[in-house]
Amino acid sequence: MTQATFRVDVTKEQFVFSAAHFITFAGDICERIHGHNYAVRASVEGPLDENRYVVDFIALRDAVLEQTTRLDHHIILPQDHAEIKVTSDETETTARFRDRRWVFPNDDCVILPVINTTAEEIARVIAERVREATRAKFGDALTWIEVAVDENCGQWGVCRLPWQNG
């Protein structure tokens, strides 16, 4: 007999966040700063509970929304890039790449623990944070969480994490 599997997906218009970023690629090419209206989908898989839910849509939705709201209307900067160096003083955050420099008010910045602010890396951070925020509520029976981040109308970076061992 085939074993059924169950998954919950949430993707809401409210998850769209507008943020600026720049990445490096091909070794030493550093993009100009630019923005995206990022879209987000979050999924979790696991057995059905007593409600016949994998998890409550609403709880997952609210946990994702908390993360996307933090990113909305900010510049997203990488904490761990080898060449984009990000430093902050009391008021301003400076990003440097070779002979280029960008200076922002601290409140305008979100510095993420990523090497490059790609859709894949942003998806990973959201997935880790949603997993952490919901673990007590959702329990240990889930198998994985997946977050997908769309940079530009159909260009998705996707990260799937095991629910356990996170």
Ligand SMILES: Nc1nc2c(c(=O)[nH]1)N=C([C@H](O)[C@H](O)COP(=O)(O)OP(=O)(O)OP(=O)(O)O)CN2
């Ligand atoms: N796998 C990935 N590939 C690319 C990523 C990424 O995060 N993951 N990111 C980029 C750049 O950020 C690039 O700026 C993508 O933006 P986009 O607006 O789609 O780039 P275009 O040059 O196509 O812009 P148009 O406005 O559509 O002309 C690249 N790859």
